[in-house]
Every structure is written in structure tokens, then in C-alpha cells.
Amino acid sequence: MSPDHPLRRLAGFARPHRRTVASASLYSVLNKVFDVLPELLIGVAVDVVVNQRDSFLARAGFPEPLHQLYVLVALTIIVWVLESLFEYLYALRWRGLAQELQHGLRQAAYGHLQQLPPAVIERERSGRLMALLNEDVNQIERFLNTGANDLIQVAVSSLLVGAVFFFLTAKLAFLAFLPIPLILVGAFWFQKRLAPRYAAAREAAATVSARLNNNLGGMATIQAYTAEAFEAEHLRQASDGFRARNAEAIRFSAAITPVIRMAILCGFVATLLYGGVLTLRGELGVGSYSALVYLTQRLLWPLTRLADMVDLYQRAMASVNRVMDLLDTPVPVRGEGQLPKRPRGELSFAGVAFDYDGRQALQAVTFAVPAGATVALVGGTGAGKSTLLKLLLRFLDPKRGTIRVDGTDITTLDPAALRGWLGYVAQEPFLTDGSVADNIAYGDIGHDRARIEAAARAAEAHDFIAALPGGYDAPVGERGGNLSGGQRQRIALARALYRDPAILLLDEATSAVDNETEAAIQHSLARAGRERTTLVVAHRLSTVRHADAIHVMEAGRIVESGTHDELVARGGAYAALWRLQTGRASNEWRVTSNE
Known part of the structure; x- marks a missing residue:
């Protein structure tokens, strides 16, 4: 045989x-x-x-x-x-x-x-x-x-x-x-x-x-x-x-x-x-x-x-x-290093490149995120923004270049040890078929009810949760089917805040909420961001206008960097996106047409 x-x-x-x-x-x-x-x-x-x-x-x-x-x-x-x-x-x-x-x-x-x-x-x-x-x-x-x-x-x-x-x-x-x-x-x-x-x-x-x-x-x-x-x-x-x-x-x-x-x-x-x-x-x-x-x-x-x-x-x-x-499917060789008890959260991307089966996704991306800063990545679909988050989470490893946390190359770290200090909110959040409390304290067997409620308040989710039949014990249904898209997004945000991460990663975290809720969440994130590094991926520029730095990406490259005011004044790609999203471009078109 x-x-x-x-x-x-x-x-x-x-x-x-x-x-x-x-x-x-x-x-x-x-x-x-x-x-x-x-x-x-x-x-x-x-x-x-x-x-x-x-x-x-x-x-x-x-x-x-x-x-x-x-x-x-x-x-x-x-x-x-x-x-x-x-x-x-x-x-x-x-x-x-x-x-x-x-x-x-x-x-x-x-x-x-x-x-x-x-x-x-x-x-x-x-x-x-x-x-x-x-x-x-x-x-x-x-x-x-x-x-x-x-x-x-x-x-x-x-x-x-x-x-x-x-x-x-x-x-x-x-x-x-x-x-x-x-x-x-x-x-x-x-x-x-x-x-x-x-x-x-x-x-x-x-x-x-x-x-x-x-x-x-x-x-x-x-x-x-x-x-x-x-x-x-x-x-x-x-x-x-x-x-x-x-x-x-x-x-x-x-x-x-x-x-x-x-x-x-x-x-x-x-x-x-x-x-x-x-x-x-x-x-x-x-x-x-x-x-x-x-x-x-x-x-x-x-x-x-x-x-x-x-x-x-x-x-x-x-x-x-x-x-x-x-x-028998081989598991990628991963590092075994550990981070300090709580990292400062300083991030460094140096010459990072990645491709999906030959299709270039990132090309020599270089930027830094100071500890405690809020930095945004914006750009069109396929620009490479979410790929950068996946690399930081070590879902993928870069083909070239390095990503460092507090000066340590993350490829030398145990992925579980790294992710223990990251809070991640995906564009389409996954909710398990359990209660609201189970989802906010996801992965924490002996969860703390006071911490759950504090995280929900920080994510502007407490009011709607309290109104649910059963409150924090209300079932969310399979994949959160009992909740609206905005409610699922806020529970996912509360889940990230519950673990008190040193680095918060938001991938279109407010894409499914209304303007009023978005403003409330931004206020909460601004308060929560004082104690942690925040890296935000966004299409809606209103979400990131108060970020410490904004990097505009196109075709896997950073083409512009600066604050919101600096980029708007520069009149480049970011300014064009801003005019498009705020309706100023259409207003200008109407004026031109009337003339």
C-alpha cells in the first residue's frame, strides 16, 4: 500500500x-x-x-x-x-x-x-x-x-x-x-x-x-x-x-x-x-x-x-x-515573537509591495503613523487601502518591504500576539449567532457586563441596544439578520473597543450608518483615539476630515499626503473627490450650464 x-x-x-x-x-x-x-x-x-x-x-x-x-x-x-x-x-x-x-x-x-x-x-x-x-x-x-x-x-x-x-x-x-x-x-x-x-x-x-x-x-x-x-x-x-x-x-x-x-x-x-x-x-x-x-x-x-x-x-x-x-495544506511559517505588554502603537510602512497572483495591489508604499495618531487611507476601489490593513493584520505577508509596530518587524511576531492588540472593524462585519453581549465581548469567555456597556456607549450603540426586546441579551440572529446594517456596524465597532486595543483599524466602519450616527461615532472615536493609534480606510471623506494625516491612494501607490485642509487647498486628487462628494462639482456644473 x-x-x-x-x-x-x-x-x-x-x-x-x-x-x-x-x-x-x-x-x-x-x-x-x-x-x-x-x-x-x-x-x-x-x-x-x-x-x-x-x-x-x-x-x-x-x-x-x-x-x-x-x-x-x-x-x-x-x-x-x-x-x-x-x-x-x-x-x-x-x-x-x-x-x-x-x-x-x-x-x-x-x-x-x-x-x-x-x-x-x-x-x-x-x-x-x-x-x-x-x-x-x-x-x-x-x-x-x-x-x-x-x-x-x-x-x-x-x-x-x-x-x-x-x-x-x-x-x-x-x-x-x-x-x-x-x-x-x-x-x-x-x-x-x-x-x-x-x-x-x-x-x-x-x-x-x-x-x-x-x-x-x-x-x-x-x-x-x-x-x-x-x-x-x-x-x-x-x-x-x-x-x-x-x-x-x-x-x-x-x-x-x-x-x-x-x-x-x-x-x-x-x-x-x-x-x-x-x-x-x-x-x-x-x-x-x-x-x-x-x-x-x-x-x-x-x-x-x-x-x-x-x-x-x-x-x-x-x-x-x-x-x-x-x-496537508501547508500553514505559512509565522514568527513567534511577542510585543511588550502594551505597545505604544507606532506604525511604519516601508516600501511595501504586494500582488494577488500577479496582479499588482501595492507598489512601494511608504508612510508612518505616530503613536496615538489618527491616519486615514482614501482613494477609489482597488487602490490597495484594505490590502494594507490585511497586511497589518497578517492575513497576508508583503512580497517586499516591511511593516513595523514600535520598530518591530511584524513578520517576526506571533500573529495571535500581534492581533491581541489590534481592534478591527470590517466593512461587512461578521456577527455570530448569539446575543448582543456575546458579540460585543466576542472571544472573551468570562466577559465583563460593565465593559460591554461602556464599549457600546463609545460606539453610540447603547440606546438602540437598550430599546431591543431583551436589551444586551437580545439575539442578533444568524449573521446579525435581526439588526439593520448600521446597527451591525455599531456592534462591530463596540466589539473592537471592548478589547481596548492599542491600534484601531477601521475598514469603512461608518459606511452603513446615517449622517447623524456617523457624527456621533466620529465624536466617540475622537475621544477613544486619544489613547490609541487609529488607521482608517474610508470612501466617505467626511469620515476622515479631522484625521492627523490623510494618504490618497491610486493603483497601489500613495499619490498625495497631508491634512484635509492642505489637500483641499492643493487642488489635486483629494480635492476633486471632496468636491464630488460634497456636491460642489455638480453645483459648478449647474452654474456653467446656466451660463
């Missing part, structure tokens, strides 16, 4: 559970041993009834036929009790192992995702990741629940029954075993062709999941644009693709059982006919013949389950590869 075989990859992950695997396998083997014995006891029973004082048990020291029956009954009870006991034990072990590995794989996969940069996760379809964390992990659990035990027991059954056959009559054993190579070759032939079909089916399922996830998140837009039929057709196409991929796999998997049944028929008929002839000739005892007929069925009939076993195995191995590929 190659090192990259999915079964070996799964075994590597399950190494801490190897004792459970060993005991579960042992119980499966013992259960099958006692499962085969009743067929032998049937032969012994026939032998007792037919041969009586010349039977096998008579030669074993029980000459009386009635005593032989007593012994036979006692043996039967013992065998059935032990078979049932080991069936209980192997079910307990395998199912327990399945649950442990299911839990472990899901936690490991999600934990690994959290270590990857957001850009890596953004490149993946959310539906594919959801399918991986749910359906793929569940598929592996289903295989361990039943499939592993079935594979072991079919192998053990073949060995045990084969040994009995060769002990009683080698000629009949050869005929009975003749179909097995054909069955195994056929099963592996089907398996080889099923693997890529199941892999394609899993990808198609991820496409359906991604489409559903996308549409559920955008249902308001779908309905507003009366695009229901349009999106229903998209979903139908994705579902048809999944159905087609599954149908290809089903055509192959459905053919396995009928083919195996025909091979089994050949072996059973051979035993029935040739064994009967040997018995009529007196070359084989009646009891032995009875046992062999039953054992032939016991040997061959479980092989009909190869269809289900191969089907379950292939589905599980496709899922194993997907989960393990995620776990």
Missing part, C-alpha cells in the same frame, strides 16, 4: 486509537469464529442422528446418543452466547471509534482552516468546505461503523471455512473456492472504475451545496430582482450534474451483486452436486456433507455484500482524500 493511499492516511490519523482498532478487530474475528461454528454443529447433529453410536461425539467419549444431544445443546448455547457477546463488543468498539474519529477529523479540519490565511479560504468555495466538514467526515464515520467490520469478517470467514473444507475434502474445497478469485477480480475491477466516479460525485455535491449556500445568503436580492426562476434553473443544472455523476457510479455499483450471485451459484451447485456424489459413494459422511453445504453458503453468501462494502469503501476513501488534503 503506497504512503499516499487513503487507508494509510486514515490509519496515520487514527494512530492514537490503535488499541481501540486492535480490540475492535479482535472482537470482529472472534465473533466470526463463533458465527461459523453453528454450521459445523449442524453437521455434528446430523452425524449424531444418522450414525448414533458411531458418530464423532461417540468417538469423543459420549457413546449414548441422548448424551450426545445434551452435549450438542450445551455447545450450541455456549457458541451462540459467545457469538452474541463478541458482536456486542465489536459494535461497541467500532461505533465508538467511528464517533471519536468523526469528532477528531472535524475538529482537526476546522482547526487547520483557522490557521490558514483568510485569502486561502476565500479561494475555496464555501459549499465545498461545508461538504468536506459535514458530509465527507460523516461518510468516513459510516464506513467505520460497519464497513471495516464487514471487510474483516469476510476475510476471516473465508479463511475459517476454507480450512474446514480442506480438512474434510480437498477436492470439494477446490470447487467451492473456484468462484472466489473471479469474485475478487471482479470486485477490484469495479472498484477501480468506481473511485473516480465517486470523486466526481463528491465534487458535484459540493457544487450543489455552494449554490444553495450562495442563494440562501442572497435571497433578498434574488426576490428583489425577480430572479427566482433564473436561480432555480442554476440550482437545477447543479443538481442535474450531481444526479448524472451519481448515476454513473450507481450503474457500476448496481452491477456488482448480480455478477457475484452468478459466481456464487456456480460454487454452491458444485458443492451440492459433487459433494452429494461423494456422499452417495460413501467417500464423505452425511454429517460432513451437511456441514459443507451449509458452509458453502456461509463462505460465498457474505461475498454478495462486497457490492455494499466496495460502494461504502470507495465513498469513504474519496472523502478521506479530501479531508486529508485539507489537513
Whole structure:
């Protein structure tokens, strides 16, 4: 088995559970041993009834036929009790192992995702990741629940029954075993062709999941644009693709059982006919013949389950590869340095450059932010403003240049240690499905209610929170669906202020609030900014007119820098944006037109 075989990859992950695997396998083997014995006891029973004082048990020291029956009954009870006991034990072990590995794989996969940069996760379809964390992990659990035990027991059954056959009559054993190579070759032939079909089916399922996830998140837009039929057709196409991929796999998997049944028929008929002839000739005892007929069925009939076993195995191995590929995704090498207990917040960007797969986003950006200052980055969409924040948060690392906090290159720092002193408010804030208080104190298990309220007041959020049914205990809904866009933005701002960061990063933090609320938030931020460095990304210039410095960005470069008054007086790119946003350009146009 190659090192990259999915079964070996799964075994590597399950190494801490190897004792459970060993005991579960042992119980499966013992259960099958006692499962085969009743067929032998049937032969012994026939032998007792037919041969009586010349039977096998008579030669074993029980000459009386009635005593032989007593012994036979006692043996039967013992065998059935032990078979049932080991069936209980192997079910307990395998199912327990399945649950442990299911839990472990899901936690490991999600934990690994959290270590990857957001850009890596953004490149993946959310539906594919959801399918991986749910359906793929569940598929592996289903295989361990039943499939592993079935594979072991079919192998053990073949060995045990084969040994009995060769002990009683080698000629009949050869005929009975003749179909097995054909069955195994056929099963592996089907398996080889099923693997890529199941892999394609899993990808198609991820496409359906991604489409559903996308549409559920955008249902308001779908309905507003009366695009229901349009999106229903998209979903139908994705579902048809999944159905087609599954149908290809089903055509192959459905053919396995009928083919195996025909091979089994050949072996059973051979035993029935040739064994009967040997018995009529007196070359084989009646009891032995009875046992062999039953054992032939016991040997061959479980092989009909190869269809289900191969089907379950292939589905599980496709899922194993997907989960393990995620776990093998390399995590970027990060620094381990620590910042002082509380940094001053001095920032320095020196020759910073970055590109997205060859598309230049930043080109030799250089500027400084003194400790405690408020500095703004403005410019059009795609200018590189948000990329600078992502670099500072170490969601990305610069291709060239350095970013320093208090003189320390942030690439030498542990990202968690750095982010512990940063407060970040995104343009589209993420709210977890909990209460308002849970979201403001996000990540703080033993949160302080007084601090929560103080942060909410600083973000001008206290009044609307107090008016909610339940106040700070009111549920925000999935992704904050119970709140307006402005309310979500203010809770996100309160969350940033709750952790009392040394550096506050605002990415369009007031884009979704009205002018009155924006003015109130600006007042609060001006007060809060006296104790921390604030870096603001904004499109609305009214948000940043009171900043200590404003840098205007175009095409990944800083083209202007200064205060608001200086930039307006300069009459450059910033002044043009200011005139456009304040309406002065349109007023000038009207005057010109009237003239």
C-alpha cells in the first residue's frame, strides 16, 4: 500500500486509537469464529442422528446418543452466547471509534482552516468546505461503523471455512473456492472504475451545496430582482450534474451483486452436486456433507455484500482524500515573537509591495503613523487601502518591504500576539449567532457586563441596544439578520473597543450608518483615539476630515499626503473627490450650464 493511499492516511490519523482498532478487530474475528461454528454443529447433529453410536461425539467419549444431544445443546448455547457477546463488543468498539474519529477529523479540519490565511479560504468555495466538514467526515464515520467490520469478517470467514473444507475434502474445497478469485477480480475491477466516479460525485455535491449556500445568503436580492426562476434553473443544472455523476457510479455499483450471485451459484451447485456424489459413494459422511453445504453458503453468501462494502469503501476513501488534503495544506511559517505588554502603537510602512497572483495591489508604499495618531487611507476601489490593513493584520505577508509596530518587524511576531492588540472593524462585519453581549465581548469567555456597556456607549450603540426586546441579551440572529446594517456596524465597532486595543483599524466602519450616527461615532472615536493609534480606510471623506494625516491612494501607490485642509487647498486628487462628494462639482456644473 503506497504512503499516499487513503487507508494509510486514515490509519496515520487514527494512530492514537490503535488499541481501540486492535480490540475492535479482535472482537470482529472472534465473533466470526463463533458465527461459523453453528454450521459445523449442524453437521455434528446430523452425524449424531444418522450414525448414533458411531458418530464423532461417540468417538469423543459420549457413546449414548441422548448424551450426545445434551452435549450438542450445551455447545450450541455456549457458541451462540459467545457469538452474541463478541458482536456486542465489536459494535461497541467500532461505533465508538467511528464517533471519536468523526469528532477528531472535524475538529482537526476546522482547526487547520483557522490557521490558514483568510485569502486561502476565500479561494475555496464555501459549499465545498461545508461538504468536506459535514458530509465527507460523516461518510468516513459510516464506513467505520460497519464497513471495516464487514471487510474483516469476510476475510476471516473465508479463511475459517476454507480450512474446514480442506480438512474434510480437498477436492470439494477446490470447487467451492473456484468462484472466489473471479469474485475478487471482479470486485477490484469495479472498484477501480468506481473511485473516480465517486470523486466526481463528491465534487458535484459540493457544487450543489455552494449554490444553495450562495442563494440562501442572497435571497433578498434574488426576490428583489425577480430572479427566482433564473436561480432555480442554476440550482437545477447543479443538481442535474450531481444526479448524472451519481448515476454513473450507481450503474457500476448496481452491477456488482448480480455478477457475484452468478459466481456464487456456480460454487454452491458444485458443492451440492459433487459433494452429494461423494456422499452417495460413501467417500464423505452425511454429517460432513451437511456441514459443507451449509458452509458453502456461509463462505460465498457474505461475498454478495462486497457490492455494499466496495460502494461504502470507495465513498469513504474519496472523502478521506479530501479531508486529508485539507489537513496537508501547508500553514505559512509565522514568527513567534511577542510585543511588550502594551505597545505604544507606532506604525511604519516601508516600501511595501504586494500582488494577488500577479496582479499588482501595492507598489512601494511608504508612510508612518505616530503613536496615538489618527491616519486615514482614501482613494477609489482597488487602490490597495484594505490590502494594507490585511497586511497589518497578517492575513497576508508583503512580497517586499516591511511593516513595523514600535520598530518591530511584524513578520517576526506571533500573529495571535500581534492581533491581541489590534481592534478591527470590517466593512461587512461578521456577527455570530448569539446575543448582543456575546458579540460585543466576542472571544472573551468570562466577559465583563460593565465593559460591554461602556464599549457600546463609545460606539453610540447603547440606546438602540437598550430599546431591543431583551436589551444586551437580545439575539442578533444568524449573521446579525435581526439588526439593520448600521446597527451591525455599531456592534462591530463596540466589539473592537471592548478589547481596548492599542491600534484601531477601521475598514469603512461608518459606511452603513446615517449622517447623524456617523457624527456621533466620529465624536466617540475622537475621544477613544486619544489613547490609541487609529488607521482608517474610508470612501466617505467626511469620515476622515479631522484625521492627523490623510494618504490618497491610486493603483497601489500613495499619490498625495497631508491634512484635509492642505489637500483641499492643493487642488489635486483629494480635492476633486471632496468636491464630488460634497456636491460642489455638480453645483459648478449647474452654474456653467446656466451660463
